[in-house]
Amino acid sequence: MRLERFLVRGAGEPDNGADFKRLATVHTFGDSWPRTDVLDTRARALVSVTIAAALGTLEPLRGQLRIALNNGVTAEEIVEVFIHLEAYAGAARAFDGYRIALQVFAERAQTDGG
Secondary structure (H helix, E strand, O other): OOOOOOOOOOOOOOHHHHHHHHHHHHHHHHHHHHOOOOHHHHHHHHHHHHHHHHHHHHHHHHHHHHHHHOOOOOOHHHHHHHHHHHHHHHHHHHHHHHHHHHHHHHHHHHOOOO
């Protein structure tokens, strides 16, 4: 994992800001994601999409959607997540996330040439 980018402070960022970003990234991608003995990366990606969408964290959702697609989750499976999410988290939250999913699907189609 490349952590160099977390050592550079942004404008106005306190000295310990880089520590926060490094610790959060190491914990998430260094400790949690590699635990594939029970949940494989594909399953973790689907769970992460669901959590980000349910919380309404739309920019992190964009990244989680990309991770999911890159790990073999299909667009159809992601749509099923939003169908299920609508039942439990509400239509407004599901539609907000689905709008981001449509953007990521379109981006991927352009990248894949179709």
